[in-house]
Structures are given as C-alpha cells and as structure tokens.
Amino acid sequence: MDFLYKQFEMSRHMFLREVNQTNQGVLDVQPNGFSNNIHWQVGHVLTVTEQFLFGFPNDDSNLPQNYKDLFGNGSSPAAWPDNVPSVDELTEQLQKQLERMKEIPKEKFNEQLPEPFLGAETFGELAALAVVHESNHAGRVNAMKKAIG
Template sequence: MEQTIFQHMETVRGITEQSILKTSEEIADIVPKGFNNSIRWNYGHIAYIQEYLVYGVLDQKINLPVEYREFFRAGTKPTDWKETPPSLADIYSVLSEQKIRIQQSLQGNLHKKLPKPFTNHFGITFHTLGETFLFSFYHEALHLETINRIYQSVVAK
C-alpha cells in the first residue's frame, strides 16, 4: 500500500510540475477580481503546506527557504509582500526536490503517530503522519483547481 501512496504523490506532483512549467512569469502575480491570491502564491503555498503536513506536524524543521513561510503560509497574500517572491523556476525546483526528499524520509513511517493530534482549518483531526500526508494530496488538488480558475480568468480578458 505504501508504494501505491508514493505513486499517487508522483502523479499529483507531476501534474503540478507540468502546470507550473506552462505558466509564464508575466501572469504569475495577477490576482483577478474574486480571488485573494495569485498563481505564484498558490504554487508556493502547495510547497509550504506539503512541508508542514509532513515535517511541521512532527515538530521537525521545515526544509524550505526561510522566506517561504512569510510568502506562502496560510493567511498570507501577495498584497502583503514586502520583498520579491521566489521565481516560478525556483518554486518548481523546490516542488521537485521536495517530492524526492519526502518519499525518502517517509518510507516506512506513514504509520507514525503525531506528537499531538493535528486539526486543520476544515476541522479534520489527524493522528498519524500518513493521514496528514494523504490529506496533502487533496490540498494540492484544491490549489491546482484554483490555479486553473485564475489562469482562465486572466487569459479570458
């Protein structure tokens, strides 16, 4: 079953990687009416939350560039950015490297109990690393759909 889970991660992240490669820097920071965030924010947020749902819930170090927390954690938005965010190429590299690193570190650990149960903003409580990891796929798909909606909104103008 573990191999199936990791294959699913490869599939989901592969879709994300293909999507970011098709996105231009010119449209990455547009926040259309009706949206709170940009395409760039959504890609960075996918990376940050995946990291949190694998390492943060275990009270381990987040292995992303320090600025990812300020740019991409839940509740942030591009209108609050005071610095230049990472390029799409940088975010792509983080997403690709993250996939490999997570698979290596999670081998045989999906059953691992969390130090304390984690409840997300949907009110869902998780007790094991496997539960948070599996939820991260759903989270990634939600943001990919948002990216698609933003893209359609931008190119339809």
C-alpha cells in the first residue's frame, strides 16, 4: 500500500502546484463553458477527499460543516455567502489533509465498504478513487486557466 500513499502525495503536490501557479486575480473568475471557478475547485477537492477518506460531513472534526454546502457536488460559487474561506486557507487545509492521509493505517485499505460506492468496494479502492478525482480536478484547473487566458 506504500504506492497509494505515494499517489496521494503526487496528486496533491500536482494539484497544489497548479493552484499556486495561478494568478490570484483569476481564482474567482468563472470562465465561459465552466460551471464554477478555480477557488471552488480547490474547496471541492478538499471536501470530496474528506468525504471519501474521513467520513465528512458526519465526522466534521477537520472541516467546517458548511464546506459541503460551499464545495460539495452540485454546489456553485454563484450561491456563496460572503464568508467563504480563502484559497490560501483551503490550500493550507489541503496540506494538512495530506499529512492526515499519510497517517491512515495500511490495514484500513483492505476494509470492505458497507456498500459499493462509485464502483469501489474497499476503502483502498475508494482512496484510489480520491486520487483519480483530485487529478481530474487538477486538469480542470489547468483548463480554466487556459480558458481565462
């Protein structure tokens, strides 16, 4: 399972590099053809990974409960209130989340899920799905940056 920890690390660093190399002025721009912005992408990756690996929102000890409404599937920055966490705050939480991910015991990855979720039957398969999800969104951030110019 060491490869899965390495995949977490690689995908997270790739995602953070993509975000950190973004001009601050475009983080909240919603490019034509996209239903959200880069700021939302950052919060979404954080929130969905937390859902997959740490049971959020039922276990909300690491993220505020309102993140699901701000960044969960089907949410939109168009509906955001005034007090949305900054990209800097979210990227700091992503870095802390990576450290928590590395602390997941190896034996946990063999545990069966109570029921299959998006084709995953074990926690390890769900963790691998989290890596794929994050990599997908790194590509979306890259595409958004190109669309913005």
